[in-house]
Amino acid sequence: MVFGRSKRGGNKTPAEPVTLKILVAGGFGVGKTTLVGAVSEIKPLRTEEALTEAGRPFDDTHGVEAKSTTTVAMDFGRITIHDELVLYLFGTPGQDRFWFLWDELATGALGAVVLADTRRLEDSFAAIDYFERRSIPFTVAVNRFDGAERYPADTVREALDLDSAIPVLECDARLRESARDVLVSVVEHAMRSATLRAGRAPAEA
Ligand SMILES: Nc1nc2c(ncn2[C@@H]2O[C@H](COP(=O)(O)OP(=O)(O)OP(=O)(O)O)[C@@H](O)[C@H]2O)c(=O)[nH]1
Ligand SMILES: [Mg+2]
Numbered sequence: 001m002v003f004g005r006s007k008r009g010g011n012k013t014p015a016e017p018v019t020l021k022i023l024v025a026g027g028f029g030v031g032k033t034t035l036v037g038a039v040s041e042i043k044p045l046r047t048e049e050a051l052t053e054a055g056r057p058f059d060d061t062h063g064v065e066a067k068s069t070t071t072v073a074m075d076f077g078r079i080t081i082h083d084e085l086v087l088y089l090f091g092t093p094g095q096d097r098f099w100f101l102w103d104e105l106a107t108g109a110l111g112a113v114v115l116a117d118t119r120r121l122e123d124s125f126a127a128i129d130y131f132e133r134r135s136i137p138f139t140v141a142v143n144r145f146d147g148a149e150r151y152p153a154d155t156v157r158e159a160l161d162l163d164s165a166i167p168v169l170e171c172d173a174r175l176r177e178s179a180r181d182v183l184v185s186v187v188e189h190a191m192r193s194a195t196l197r198a199g200r201a202p203a204e205a
Contacts, residue, residue, distance in 0.1 A: 017086045021108050022186055024075070025130070026115035027123025028094035029064040031143040031173035033075050035115065036091040039179035040077025047073035047093075064145075070095060074105055079183065087183055092127075102130060111190035112138040113182055115173065118148045121159055128160060137190040139167040141182040165192075 024032045037044045048069040051061065061067050075091030090105050092098075106112075112131050116124040124140070131138045142156055151159075153168040162168065167185045171178045 015084070017080070017084050019086045019088060020110040020187065021088050021090065022183060023106060023109045023112040023136075024089055024091040024115065025112050025127040025138075026092075026094065027117070027120060027127070028070070029061060029067050030094060030115040030117050030120075030123065031145075032091040032094060032115055033071055035113070035143075035171075035173035035179045035182070036075040036077040036089050038174055038176050039079050039183065040089065041080060042078050045074075045076035047071055047075070072098065073101060079180065081180075081184065081187070085187070087187070089183075096126075106130075106134065106136065109136055111186040112136055113186055114138050114140050115171075116140055116142050116156070116160070117145055118142060118151055118156070119145065121156070124160060128162070137186070137193040139169065139182060139185045139189055141169055141171045141173075141185075143173045144170055165189075 024035055026032055033044075033046060033048065037046070049072045050069055051067065071091060071093045073093060075089070077089040077091075078086060079089065080086050090109070092102060092105055112127075114124050114127045114131065128138070128140070140156065140160060140162065142151075144150070150170070153170075157164070157166070157168050160168075167189050169182065169185060171182050173179055
């Protein structure tokens with residue numbers, strides 16, 4: 001877990017904010033780059049490449065037919081939640097052929113968002129498995145696409161076979177406030193998980 005407090009202020013200088021790393025993950029075309037771009041207060045770093053004819057058999061654009069590019073390395077952005085908390089956002093590439101980058105991106109992450117699309121919920125399984133195996137706390141955010149069926153959170157939770165402690169919420173990845181709510185949920189959930197783990201530690205020792 002990365003908790004950065006780069007400088008300590010004296011009595012008069014306010015302390016530097018805590019900086020936390022959050023991953024934005026999920027299947028191909030689910031809105032990861034969109035979410036990082038919507039919420040970032042700096043110009044987001046993007047590594048987009050055009051989708052090509054050659055990639056068509058691998059790049060399933062069903063439901064996001066307007067999509068013309070895909071992330072090939074990562075997205076990077078930053079959001080200040082309040083004076084004392086800044087989040088650095090790392091959006092993962094959505095396609096299986098870039099899995100080799102995930103371990104690098106996940107190093108030091110406090111938590112993650114798994115974006116989901118109800119038309120292709122199964123595309124979220126790989127990201128969910130990844131974070132569960134590594135005990136990285138995550139929130140599932142269902143991105144509301146036009147024309148996609150909407151379901152209660154508990155139905156999504158059941159379909160994804162999620163533990164009851166894992167937050168499931170809806171969002172619109174294009175809207176800053178909505179994306180921010182998702183990130184706050186990740187931080188809160190990660191803090192709860194850390195507190196629970198700390199509370200259990202003596203009993204387990
Ligand atoms: N209607 C609607 N469209 C969205 C929403 N979020 C993203 N999109 C569109 O969906 C498409 C895919 O978005 P991206 O942000 O590129 O998805 P991604 O997950 O980064 O894709 P990869 O990096 O290729 O895996 C784009 O055309 C977006 O404009 C949303 O909340 N609602
Ligand atoms: Mg992307």
